[in-house]
Amino acid sequence: MRHVIALDVGGTGMKAALVGANGELLHQARRATGRERGPDAVVDGILDFAAELYAHGERHFGEPASAAGVAVPGIVDEALGVAAYSANLGWRDVPLRDLVARRLGGVPVALGHDVRTGGLAEGRIGAGRGADRFLFVPLGTGIAGAIGIDGRVEAGAHGFAGEIGHIVVRPAGTPCPCGQRGCLERYASASAVSEAWAAATGDATADAADCARAVASGDPNAVRVWRQAVDALADGLVTALTLLDPRTLIIGGGLAEAGETLFSPLRDAVRERVTFQKLPSIVPAALGDTAGCLGAGLLAWDLLDTTDRTEVTT
Numbered sequence: 615m616r617h618v619i620a621l622d623v624g625g626t627g628m629k630a631a632l633v634g635a636n637g638e639l640l641h642q643a644r645r646a647t648g649r650e651r652g653p654d655a656v657v658d659g660i661l662d663f664a665a666e667l668y669a670h671g672e673r674h675f676g677e678p679a680s681a682a683g684v685a686v687p688g689i690v691d692e693a694l695g696v697a698a699y700s701a702n703l704g705w706r707d708v709p710l711r712d713l714v715a716r717r718l719g720g721v722p723v724a725l726g727h728d729v730r731t732g733g734l735a736e737g738r739i740g741a742g743r744g745a746d747r748f749l750f751v752p753l754g755t756g757i758a759g760a761i762g763i764d765g766r767v768e769a770g771a772h773g774f775a776g777e778i779g780h781i782v783v784r785p786a787g788t789p790c791p792c793g794q795r796g797c798l799e800r801y802a803s804a805s806a807v808s809e810a811w812a813a814a815t816g817d818a819t820a821d822a823a824d825c826a827r828a829v830a831s832g833d834p835n836a837v838r839v840w841r842q843a844v845d846a847l848a849d850g851l852v853t854a855l856t857l858l859d860p861r862t863l864i865i866g867g868g869l870a871e872a873g874e875t876l877f878s879p880l881r882d883a884v885r886e887r888v889t890f891q892k893l894p895s896i897v898p899a900a901l902g903d904t905a906g907c908l909g910a911g912l913l914a915w916d917l918l919d920t921t922d923r924t925e926v927t928t
Contacts, residue, residue, distance in 0.1 A: 615640070615675040618918070619667045619682035619718075620911035621660070622728065623647060625702040628663060629904070632671050632679065633911035637739065641670060653705040660684070660710070661717045668718050681722040683913035684714060685731035685906045692769050695725045724913035730767045730776065731909035732901070733760020736864050737767070738912060740900040745862040749854060750899070751778055752867035753847075757799040761858060779803065783849040801846035804868040810839045826872035841879070843869075848883035855884075856891055866899030873898070 617640055622629045624647060632641040643666075648659050664682060672678040688700030695711025711725040726734075733750035737760075742748035748762040757779030761768040768775045779799035780792050787796030800806055804822045811825035812818055814835050828836030851863065869876060881896050901908060 616677070616680055617671055617675055618911055618914035619664060619671070619679045620907050620909075620914060621664060621667070621682065621684045622731070622906035622910055623656075623660060623684065623686045623703075624728070624906075625649060625687060628660070629907045630663060630667055631907050631911060632667060632675070633908075633914070635915070637908075637911070640675065641667075643667070647703070649703050653703055653708075656703050656705065657708060657710070657713065661713060664714050665717055668721075679718070679721060679914075681724070681914040681917045682714060682718060683724045683726065683731075683910035683915075683917075684710060685726045685728045685910045685913075686710065687728045689773060690725060690727040691773055692724075692726055695723070697725065698773070722914075722917045724910075724917050726910065726913050727769070727773070728906050729758040730760045730769060731913060732866075732905035733762055733776075733864075733909070734767045734912055735901055735905045735909035736760075736866070736899055737762035738765060739908065740905065741864045741897045742862045745860075745895075747858070747860045748862040748864055749776075749778075749858055749860040749894075750864045750866065751851070751854075752899070753802065753804055753865065753869035754867040755803060755805045757803050757850075757867075759854070762860075778850055778854050781850045781853050783846050783853075798846060798850035802843045802850065802869075807839065807843050807869065810842070811836065814839055822869055823871070826869075826875050829872075830875050840875075844876070844879045844883050848880060848887055851880075851884055852887040852891070855888075855894055859892065860894050863894045863896045864899050865896065866902075866905070870898050 617632045620631045620633050628645045630643045631639050686697050689698040697708040697710045711723045715723040736750050737748050750760040759776035759778035761776050780797045782796045783798045784796035788800040790797035807822035812820045825836050829840045
């Protein structure tokens, strides 16, 4: 059975699958990333995991994987196949695509940015299915974005496209590790809401999920903290939709798990801010934490589709 390897590398864990031609998940596995052992050990762990998946496919499906897709965090040069930088994993300029291809005996390998890869999956088979233009924004520890155009995701000239979390929404505001002040992710990420709610309650263990529950119960302090985050998020999103004009705006990540506690005021806040812009559909992400792995599988199949088309043409 023809299949590909899909591997999503996170800061703490790796999710993997063998994916069939129709998108069916033939085998799934998880493993710790092991970043505490250092960047070289992380790379070795990725290569070992990929080799195990390759061997599993050969044993159970009668042939080895035809290609592999790998999604990683940080700065990624997808054209060169290089994991350029990751603060969480501690690596710089790792030629990961070539390393994986070599370990797998020369099969084609695609390397992608984790958020863009997750956005690819949401756009094609998730909440953005059928939308020719979409923006995927996961609200987690930080805020990133993926710009979807006709079934692909735009990386930009230097691999930085979609970094909506570093739109300045509060000039001269809270310092951001990126070097600016007032970045969106300092106000509207799950970690920013957790920090604000912990400060408001005096409870260092309070987090964004606690704040959302308190909002749902009508706590005025929680409503104030939540409103500030929603207002900042709406400001950032209106800037993005003014530039990109997406048909669908997909919100994911931990903060989106609050459901209508987030989406109802967010839709209202965005609607209040638009003037000439067309209001996109604002919907929750559909694929959860499987998006990156599913997107890696799509990257791998895209490689094979391109190869097949080239062979037919030539």
